[in-house]
Each structure stands twice: as C-alpha cells, then as structure tokens.
Amino acid sequence: MDPIIKVNELHKSFKDLHVLRGISIEVQRSEVVSFIGRSGSGKSTLLRCINRLEEPTGGEIFIDGVDIHEPYIDINKVRAEIGMVFQSFNLFPHMTAIENIMLAPVCVRKISRQEAKERGMTLLNKVGLADKADEFPEKLSGGQRQRVAIARALAMQPQIMFFDEPTSALDPEMVGEVLDVMALMASEGMTMLIVSHEMGFIREAADRVLFLEEGKILEEGSPDQIFNQPQHQITRDFLGKVL
Amino acid sequence: MFNDYTKSRTFDDLRESAGRIPYIRQTRFLVSSCIVLLLYAAILFSMPGDGFLIRGVLTLFVALLIAWSLVVITDEMRSESLKIATVFSALVLLIFLFLRFNVTNSDEIVELFFNIEVIKKAWPYLVLGFKTTIALAFWAALLSTVIGLTLAVFRSFNNKVLNFFIIAYVDFFRAIPIIVLLMLIYYGLPFLNIRLSAFASGVLGLGLNSGAYVSEIFRAGFLSVSKGQIEASRALGMTPWQTIQKVALPQAFKSVIPPLVGNYVASAKDTALCSSISIIELLKAGTAQQSLNANPSPLIFVTVMYLILFVPLTRLCGYIEVKMKKTERKVNV
Numbered sequence: 001m002d003p004i005i006k007v008n009e010l011h012k013s014f015k016d017l018h019v020l021r022g023i024s025i026e027v028q029r030s031e032v033v034s035f036i037g038r039s040g041s042g043k044s045t046l047l048r049c050i051n052r053l054e055e056p057t058g059g060e061i062f063i064d065g066v067d068i069h070e071p072y073i074d075i076n077k078v079r080a081e082i083g084m085v086f087q088s089f090n091l092f093p094h095m096t097a098i099e100n101i102m103l104a105p106v107c108v109r110k111i112s113r114q115e116a117k118e119r120g121m122t123l124l125n126k127v128g129l130a131d132k133a134d135e136f137p138e139k140l141s142g143g144q145r146q147r148v149a150i151a152r153a154l155a156m157q158p159q160i161m162f163f164d165e166p167t168s169a170l171d172p173e174m175v176g177e178v179l180d181v182m183a184l185m186a187s188e189g190m191t192m193l194i195v196s197h198e199m200g201f202i203r204e205a206a207d208r209v210l211f212l213e214e215g216k217i218l219e220e221g222s223p224d225q226i227f228n229q230p231q232h233q234i235t236r237d238f239l240g241k242v243l
Numbered sequence: 244m245f246n247d248y249t250k251s252r253t254f255d256d257l258r259e260s261a262g263r264i265p266y267i268r269q270t271r272f273l274v275s276s277c278i279v280l281l282l283y284a285a286i287l288f289s290m291p292g293d294g295f296l297i298r299g300v301l302t303l304f305v306a307l308l309i310a311w312s313l314v315v316i317t318d319e320m321r322s323e324s325l326k327i328a329t330v331f332s333a334l335v336l337l338i339f340l341f342l343r344f345n346v347t348n349s350d351e352i353v354e355l356f357f358n359i360e361v362i363k364k365a366w367p368y369l370v371l372g373f374k375t376t377i378a379l380a381f382w383a384a385l386l387s388t389v390i391g392l393t394l395a396v397f398r399s400f401n402n403k404v405l406n407f408f409i410i411a412y413v414d415f416f417r418a419i420p421i422i423v424l425l426m427l428i429y430y431g432l433p434f435l436n437i438r439l440s441a442f443a444s445g446v447l448g449l450g451l452n453s454g455a456y457v458s459e460i461f462r463a464g465f466l467s468v469s470k471g472q473i474e475a476s477r478a479l480g481m482t483p484w485q486t487i488q489k490v491a492l493p494q495a496f497k498s499v500i501p502p503l504v505g506n507y508v509a510s511a512k513d514t515a516l517c518s519s520i521s522i523i524e525l526l527k528a529g530t531a532q533q534s535l536n537a538n539p540s541p542l543i544f545v546t547v548m549y550l551i552l553f554v555p556l557t558r559l560c561g562y563i564e565v566k567m568k569k570t571e572r573k574v575n576v
Contacts, residue, residue, distance in 0.1 A: 084475075
C-alpha cells in the first residue's frame with residue numbers, strides 16, 4: 001500500500017540556521033509515529049514543514065501520493081486533511097468551545113451550522129467536555145483547552161493528526177487526560193505524528209519511534225528497539241536523561 | 244533611637260529635632276509676607292494706569308505673587324484648605340490687576356465677549372456651523388475607517404509590492420499638513436477638471452489624512468494577534484481571507500478601539516481647518532459672525548461649543564482605555 005505521507009530529502013534553513021538536513025520518512029495509514037530528540041533537533045519544524053506552516057528549502061513532500069508543492073495544489077485542501085494540535089493550544093479566545101470547533105467545518109467544509117454543532121457536540125462528548133461547550137477558553141483549565149483543541153482538529157475529519165508537544169505546556173496532573181484522548185484516537189486507527197517528551201505514552205501508543213539529532217534521523221525503530229536497545233551513544237544519553 | 248549608631252546625627256538633624264523649622268516654613272513668614280504683598284498691591288492700585296515705571300513694578304509684583312504662592316502650596320506641612328485659599332486669592336488678585344491696568348473695564352468686557360444680543364443674532368448660523376462640523380467629522384471618520392481597514396488588511400498579506408504602496412500612502416498623508424492637503428484638493432484639483440464641493444473636499448482631505456493613521460492603528464491591532472492564532476486557523480485549512488475575517492479582526496478590534504476612538508476625536512477637531520476652504524463649519528460661522536457684528540462674542544460661543552463637544556469625548560476615550568485594559572483576555576489560550 002502507498003504511504004499516506006512520504007517525505008524525501010527534506011531541508012529547511014532559517015537564514016544561517018540549517019534546521020532540517022535531509023529527512024526522508026514514510027508513514028503508512030493508521031500508523032502512529034513518534035519523534036523524539038533534544039530541543040532544537042528539528043522535530044517541530046519537520047511537522048510544520050509537512051503542512052507547510054513553514055516553507056521547506058528543499059526536498060519533496062507527498063501527502064496521499066500528491067506532491068504538495070505542485071503549483072496547482074490548494075494548500076488549504078491539504079491542510080484540511082491534516083489536523084494539528086499545538087503546544088500552546090491556540091484556541092480562539094473570542095469564541096466558546098463549541099464555536100471554536102464549529103468554525104472550520106462551516107468555513108472550509110461548508111457544512112451547515114446545525115450539522116457542525118452536532119458533530120462538535122459528539123466530539124466534545126468524546127473528549128469528555130460536553131458540559132463545557134458554551135465556555136470561553138479562558139474559563140477552561142490547560143488540559144481542557146488542549147482537549148477542545150483536539151476536538152477542533154478532529155471536527156474537520158482529517159486523515160492525519162499532528163501533535164506538536166501537546167502536553168508540554170500543561171501542569172503535570174493534566175497530562176493524563178490529554179494522553180487518554182490521544183490513546184483513544186490511536187486505537188481508532190488514526191494516522192498520528194507525535195512530537196512529545198512523554199516517553200511512557202510513546203512506548204505504549206507508538207508503532208514507530210524516530211530519534212532526530214541535528215536535523216537528521218539518527219535512529220529509527222519500534223519503541224522496544226529504541227527504548228531498550230538504542231544503537232547510538234547520543235540516543236542512549238538522551239534516553240538516560242528523560243527516562 | 245539613641246542606640247542607632249548607623250546614622251550620623253548632623254547638626255541639622257539636632258536642630259530639626261529641637262523644633263527648629265526653616266523660617267520660610269514658619270507661620271511668621273506666612274503672615275509677614277502676606278502683609279508685604281497686600282501693601283504692595285494697595286500701592287499698585289493707587290498708581291496711575293500707564294507709563295513705563297508701572298510696567299516694571301507690576302511685573303515684579305506678579306513674579307513675587309507667583310513665587311510666594313508656590314512656596315506656600317509646595318510645603319507639605321501646610322493644610323490643604325490654606326493652599327486652596329492661597330491659589331484662589333492669588334488668582335482673584337491677578338484678575339483685579341488685569342482689569343485695573345487693562346484699558347477696558349468690566350462692563351465693556353461683558354459687552355465685548357459675552358454679548359447676548361450678538362449671539363442671539365448669530366445663533367442660527369452657529370447652529371448650522373455646528374451641524375456641519377458634526378457631519379464633516381462623521382463622514383471623515385467613516386472614510387478613514389474604510390481606507391485604514393482596507394490598507395491594514397492588504398498590509399497583513401505581507402506582499403512586498405503592495406506594502407511599498409501602502410507605506411508610501413501612509414508616509415505621504417502623515418507628512419503633509421492637513422491644511423495643505425485641503426488646499427490642494429479644493430483649489431488644485433479643479434485644474435485637473437475634478438471639481439468637488441467644499442464639503443466633499445473637506446471630507447476627502449480629513450479622511451485621507453486620518454485614514455493613514457487608522458491603517459497604522461489597525462496594523463498594530465493585527466500584529467497584537469499572536470502568530471499561534473493565525474497558524475491554528477491556517478492549519479485548519481482556512482484561507483488567509485477567512486483567517487482575517489473570523490480570527491484576526493474580531494481579536495484585533497478589542498485592542499484597536501481605544502486608539503481608534505482617540506483618532507476619531509482628534510480628526511473631529513481637525514474639522515476646524517476646513518474653515519480655510521470656505522466650508523461654513525462651526526469656526527467659520529463664528530469668525531463670519533464676528534466680523535459681521537464687529538464683536539468677538541460668537542468666537543467665545545464657538546469655543547464653548549467645542550468644549551461641550553470635546554470634553555465629554557476626550558473623557559470617553561480615557562474611560563474606554565481603562566475599561567479595555569480591565570477586560571483584556573489572556574493571550575495563551
């Protein structure tokens with residue numbers, strides 16, 4: 001089967017800073033792939049390049065077999081198929097939880113408000129926040145905000161979900177509730193790319209772990225391989241610090 | 244206190260603690276200086292009203308009076324009521340002196356500056372002028388909002404070519420004095436066969452100028468919306484236009500309202516400049532009536548009208564600013 005995401009020799013530089021130095025990956029449908037590595041190793045930039053929040057400086061990206069840098073490609077259509085969850089939640093502060101979720105389906109998918117609301121309530125129910133539908137984000141806790149953000153991304157019914165350090169801005173006691181939702185999605189067969197430092201969760205949920213170092217994939221394998229038999233000294237040092 | 248060896252006790256400290264207050268802060272000073280000033284004032288009032296000498300004596304007195312008042316009101320040991328009384332009596336004294344040594348007497352002043360007859364006669368024109376001022380301010384505000392918002396939205400697309408023209412517009416219209424702009428439009432454009440009415444010229448001139456400022460205000464508003472908000476919207480597949488409409492604008496509006504209202508008020512005050520291109524707004528109506536009646540009362544009336552209009556508006560600006568600061572939402576949601 002064709003991979004849903006195929007990245008070929010991806011490079012990204014910010015002025016003098018060469019962040020990604022030739023990354024090639026393939027992700028199959030329903031696969032949960034996790035990226036780990038030290039900060040500044042290019043994990044977040046990689047995700048942001050795949051949905052073109054950052055423009056890559058070199059290489060190719062195929063989503064579902066389509067080169068997303070072809071001029072005729074409408075990047076908004078590509079992005080609609082990729083849900084993204086940010087470290088800093090980025091909920092829209094002037095809208096209630098349900099309005100946050102309804103916005104994109106109504107504007108982009110052009111479904112009726114009624115349908116969007118029903119879909120939104122189903123999702124809020126799924127993330128355990130049905131009673132918070134009419135709250136503004138400022139009234140929600142960090143964990144609740146991130147769960148609303150996940151529901152907002154899911155409302156577009158994307159084929160792929162990106163998680164960019166979804167629990168790093170949360171208080172420790174709220175990490176669990178977000179990871180539970182993510183584990184549920186993984187079990188339902190969602191294709192997920194996760195940048196995270198939650199090694200326990202990655203070990204449980206990921207199908208494959210990639211260790212990035214200085215913009216390159218240093219090591220790749222099943223969680224068992226990476227966590228129990230890391231091949232490189234750098235990987236061993238990193239895991240020794242975070243585990 | 245006696246065990247406090249960290250502080251060296253100077254002779255001044257000793258004198259203070261012994262109850263020695265500087266002479267200038269004592270009640271004795273207050274009373275004696277008061278008597279001297281009053282004597283001085285009495286001599287002044289008995290002197291003839293003109294001549295070279297009197298100017299010097301008068302100036303010296305005014306300087307002494309102001310200095311003495313300052314000495315009293317800056318002394319934190321004196322009571323508030325004494326300070327208020329000082330300021331009031333000094334002001335009354337100054338007004339009396341002004342009336343005594345000015346050629347006009349008080350009856351003439353009422354007739355000159357607060358002449359009811361003249362104002363009655365001028366009333367319909369002044370009201371008409373007032374209405375024109377309001378209309379000018381309103382249409383100029385509307386035009387400037389349309390211009391400013393459009394420019395700010397295009398600016399947010401970060402297109403280099405567009406940005407060049409927008410920056411050029413903003414620089415040009417901020418640099419050029421409004422009165423020059425008004426003259427150019429009203430007296431210059433007809434040579435290009437573009438004939439605008441005086442009113443339309445006024446609205447256009449004020450609107451073009453104010454639009455430059457409004458665009459900068461909206462731009463700052465857009466910049467205040469965090470990058471994460473824009474990214475979240477774009478990542479959901481929303482177009483740049485949808486992002487501006489649904490995410491950036493509603494958030495920008497909040498931070499934009501206080502400076503925007505301030506700008507409208509400033510622009511409304513600039514309507515007075517339109518009197519130079521023969522628009523009969525409040526100021527023009529005032530000056531016309533003043534020369535017609537050979538009496539400045541209409542100008543006083545015009546001043547009062549401006550005050551009635553703008554004191555509440557400037558107050559409103561301050562109020563909105565405070566209110567907005569209180570309800571600011573947290574950024575990181």
